[in-house]
Amino acid sequence: MYREKKRPFWQNALLSAAGIIVFFAIWELVVATGMVSPEKLVAPSKVIYAFFDKFHNVVPDGNTLDVHIITSLKIVLAGFLSACIIGVPLGLAMGFFKTCNRLLTPVFEIVRPIPPLAWIPIVIVMLGIGFQSKVFIIFIAAFVPCVINSYTGIQATPKVLLNVARTAGASHFEMFCKVGVPYALPMVFTGIRVSFGSAWATLVAAEMIASSEGLGYMIQQGRNASKPEIVILGMLVIGLIGAALTYLLGILERKATPWRKTHE
Amino acid sequence: MNKSNRITDMLLPVISVMFVLALWWFASSQNDVLAGPVETLERFIELIEHPKMGIPLYVHVLSSFYRIMVAFIFASVIGVSLGVAFGVLPTFKRIMWPVFSILRPLPPLAWIPLIVLWVGTSGDASKIIIIFIGIVMAVIINTFAGISHTDEMLLDAGRTLGASKWQILTDITLPNSIPVILAGLKTGLSTGWMSLVAAEMMVVDNGIGFLINDSMQYYDTALDFVGIILVALSSSLLTLLLNLLERRLCPWLYLQSK
Amino acid sequence: MALPSVKIEISKLSKSYETKKGVVRVLDDVSFSVYENEFLVILGPGQCGKTVLLNTIADIEQPDSGSVSFNGDSSVGFVFQRYALFNWKTVIKNVETPLRYRGASAEECTATARKYLDLVGLKDFESAYPAQLSGGMKQRVAIARAYTSGSDTIIMDEPFGALDAQTRYQMEEEVLKLRKTEKATVIFVTNNIEEAIYLGDRILLFSDKPSHIVNEFVPELPRPRNRTSPEFMALRDEITAQMDLSL
Numbered sequence: 033m034y035r036e037k038k039r040p041f042w043q044n045a046l047l048s049a050a051g052i053i054v055f056f057a058i059w060e061l062v063v064a065t066g067m068v069s070p071e072k073l074v075a076p077s078k079v080i081y082a083f084f085d086k087f088h089n090v091v092p093d094g095n096t097l098d099v100h101i102i103t104s105l106k107i108v109l110a111g112f113l114s115a116c117i118i119g120v121p122l123g124l125a126m127g128f129f130k131t132c133n134r135l136l137t138p139v140f141e142i143v144r145p146i147p148p149l150a151w152i153p154i155v156i157v158m159l160g161i162g163f164q165s166k167v168f169i170i171f172i173a174a175f176v177p178c179v180i181n182s183y184t185g186i187q188a189t190p191k192v193l194l195n196v197a198r199t200a201g202a203s204h205f206e207m208f209c210k211v212g213v214p215y216a217l218p219m220v221f222t223g224i225r226v227s228f229g230s231a232w233a234t235l236v237a238a239e240m241i242a243s244s245e246g247l248g249y250m251i252q253q254g255r256n257a258s259k260p261e262i263v264i265l266g267m268l269v270i271g272l273i274g275a276a277l278t279y280l281l282g283i284l285e286r287k288a289t290p291w292r293k294t295h296e
Numbered sequence: 297m298n299k300s301n302r303i304t305d306m307l308l309p310v311i312s313v314m315f316v317l318a319l320w321w322f323a324s325s326q327n328d329v330l331a332g333p334v335e336t337l338e339r340f341i342e343l344i345e346h347p348k349m350g351i352p353l354y355v356h357v358l359s360s361f362y363r364i365m366v367a368f369i370f371a372s373v374i375g376v377s378l379g380v381a382f383g384v385l386p387t388f389k390r391i392m393w394p395v396f397s398i399l400r401p402l403p404p405l406a407w408i409p410l411i412v413l414w415v416g417t418s419g420d421a422s423k424i425i426i427i428f429i430g431i432v433m434a435v436i437i438n439t440f441a442g443i444s445h446t447d448e449m450l451l452d453a454g455r456t457l458g459a460s461k462w463q464i465l466t467d468i469t470l471p472n473s474i475p476v477i478l479a480g481l482k483t484g485l486s487t488g489w490m491s492l493v494a495a496e497m498m499v500v501d502n503g504i505g506f507l508i509n510d511s512m513q514y515y516d517t518a519l520d521f522v523g524i525i526l527v528a529l530s531s532s533l534l535t536l537l538l539n540l541l542e543r544r545l546c547p548w549l550y551l552q553s554k
Numbered sequence: 555m556a557l558p559s560v561k562i563e564i565s566k567l568s569k570s571y572e573t574k575k576g577v578v579r580v581l582d583d584v585s586f587s588v589y590e591n592e593f594l595v596i597l598g599p600g601q602c603g604k605t606v607l608l609n610t611i612a613d614i615e616q617p618d619s620g621s622v623s624f625n626g627d628s629s630v631g632f633v634f635q636r637y638a639l640f641n642w643k644t645v646i647k648n649v650e651t652p653l654r655y656r657g658a659s660a661e662e663c664t665a666t667a668r669k670y671l672d673l674v675g676l677k678d679f680e681s682a683y684p685a686q687l688s689g690g691m692k693q694r695v696a697i698a699r700a701y702t703s704g705s706d707t708i709i710m711d712e713p714f715g716a717l718d719a720q721t722r723y724q725m726e727e728e729v730l731k732l733r734k735t736e737k738a739t740v741i742f743v744t745n746n747i748e749e750a751i752y753l754g755d756r757i758l759l760f761s762d763k764p765s766h767i768v769n770e771f772v773p774e775l776p777r778p779r780n781r782t783s784p785e786f787m788a789l790r791d792e793i794t795a796q797m798d799l800s801l
Contacts, residue, residue: 145486152497153516236408258413267410275401452612458656468640547683
């Protein structure tokens with residue numbers, strides 16, 4: 033019932049292309065007929081123009097697109113990497129060592145449901161309005177999935193494997209390093225990929241803290257200046273870079289853990 | 297496990313929470329602006345006795361709840377319908393999936409400026425739309441995954457038992473996907489809270505996000521902690537309700553196998 | 555005795571699949587008849603395309619060439635190796651399913667489902683969920699469900715393959731017991747020679763891929779059959795020899 037009718041390749045390609053073309057055609061038409069004011073939406077062609085224009089035009093936000101991209105990448109990567117470095121070992125330890133679990137899980141469960149944005153006022157007081165605060169907001173967003181996946185991954189280590197290691201004379205710590213961690217690795221990588229997703233998704237929030245550059249800042253300024261082409265351009269660039277980096281992480285994941293199931 | 301062990305097991309979580317409180321208290325004593333646990337509690341009581349700008353605290357909480365519930369209901373209905381359509385109508389999927397793939401990687405928060413441009417800042421509409429976007433993506437993706445990963449054998453069983461296509465959908469594919477759909481609703485809800493806070497911080501009139509935003513304007517960190525605690529409690533409450541719903545809807549997931 | 559009438563005529567079935575390693579021929583010009591009310595066992599090595607054959611008979615899959623024609627009712631009750639129970643439904647709701655699909659009244663559904671649950675010895679488990687049952691019990695539910703559909707033909711695809719030896723013996727008795735009360739043509743697939751001889755009125759031995767019929771056996775052994783009798787063992791040896799040859 034859900035199996036697709038066998039169609040030649042060109043027909044499938046045509047259908048998919050039709051979807052995209054109709055989408056953009058409607059968009060273009062809505063603007064061309066003046067159904068919405070140019071203060072709210074501009075034609076896709078104008079967004080494409082804005083893309084090339086933005087590399088040397090600093091209006092309305094004071095910087096070119098490449099500067100915004102690099103600033104945002106720096107913030108997100110710093111927050112994301114520190115979240116991995118702290119979150120993964122923490123999650124693994126919480127999942128493997130009972131004392132760690134009892135000690136840290138309650139704290140984690142308290143912190144977990146707090147949206148990263150809600151920390152902003154406190155972070156500003158503690159760390160100021162510079163680079164560090166923005167990184168910290170990203171860090172919080174990326175931290176949670178790292179911990180959760182590492183934790184569930186290592187908790188699922190089969191008892192049999194641990195018993196094999198124990199009868200071979202491994203210490204508890206050796207069992208952690210040589211059985212638990214390798215077993216959890218596929219889940220850890222998935223966690224890292226998910227955590228990158230939430231880091232990148234929080235970018236706009238982090239750049240709500242007094243900024244003068246960055247993609248999130250750029251779309252805010254685009255809105256203040258009622259320039260929808262800047263807003264949409266910013267959204268698309270954020271989406272594109274996010275998708276590209278997630279894709280790269282997926283490749284890395286498959287390379288690093290070739291034994292995991294190929295389908296997903 | 298012997299007795300002393302059991303006592304440590306119970307004590308460790310208590311110790312860890314106490315430790316966090318102590319750390320919080322210590323950090324606040326080192327910083328003039330950062331409020332500690334006691335100040336936060338005092339601020340909370342004060343907010344109840346003397347509402348800020350005449351808006352009682354419960355109004356903020358209820359406004360936030362109202363927005364997230366409306367968005368959640370719309371997102372569930374639309375998200376599940378679209379997910380089902382992607383799952384059971386291959387041609388529809390062929391045409392619409394590429395469009396969906398363009399929209400999918402856009403972070404919910406990145407929509408805020410555009411939605412504000414479109415809908416303006418007055419009323420609840422812009423906030424509800426922003427929250428809706430936060431929730432709906434996870435619901436679509438999970439529903440689609442649940443539907444399209446249904447075990448072929450169950451579909452074959454349905455066919456040999458004489459099910460029509462419609463019966464296969466309503467009686468086999470959908471109930472079989474309920475756990476995955478519920479997981480999508482839960483993921484969506486946590487993104488939804490994040491979008492809620494962001495929306496209420498940018499489009500300011502009331503709500504928990506309003507409180508948080510206000511605390512930022514006046515360096516009123518006690519108010520921020522009140523907001524943080526309210527958000528965490530509200531979001532945990534809704535997650536708890538969803539878990540209860542799951543227990544009611546899917547009793548078979550909670551059975552011990554023989 | 556009158557000649558048995560044909561229930562299903564399978565003629566010249568062929569089927570190939572495209573895989574990464576090229577085209578694999580699964581069924582190769584398979585023709586045979588299934589007689590009214592007989593217990594036909596299809597015996598063959600694992601992966602020999604028996605499932606494809608059954609799916610074709612049950613109209614789940616379409617053959618490349620050849621045909622399957624039924625004399626009368628062409629619906630079948632299907633019992634899958636991995637149970638294929640709906641784990642979100644209670645036992646009785648599972649068994650009722652085919653009647654519900656047909657739009658039968660609630661009373662009829664419950665009454666018929668109870669009758670078959672009673673026949674497979676699960677009367678007391680009607681409100682349990684499949685997750686609470688053992689493998690053998692799950693397969694009893696699946697068998698009851700297949701019979702509830704009211705089809706003249708019941709197809710069982712290695713139904714006891716996942717069960718332990720003792721449960722397997724019990725289930726074989728269960729199936730034979732049902733034969734006494736329920737009139738139906740049964741096609742039973744297995745890779746277990748003993749099971750084939752113990753159950754079958756007639757046995758078709760299939761080869762490995764591409765599958766074709768190697769030989770036909772009609773065990774002339776009185777029921778209940780004795781697995782340790784010399785005749786039983788002789789037949790077993792004979793089939794074993796031919797099975798090895800055909801590999």
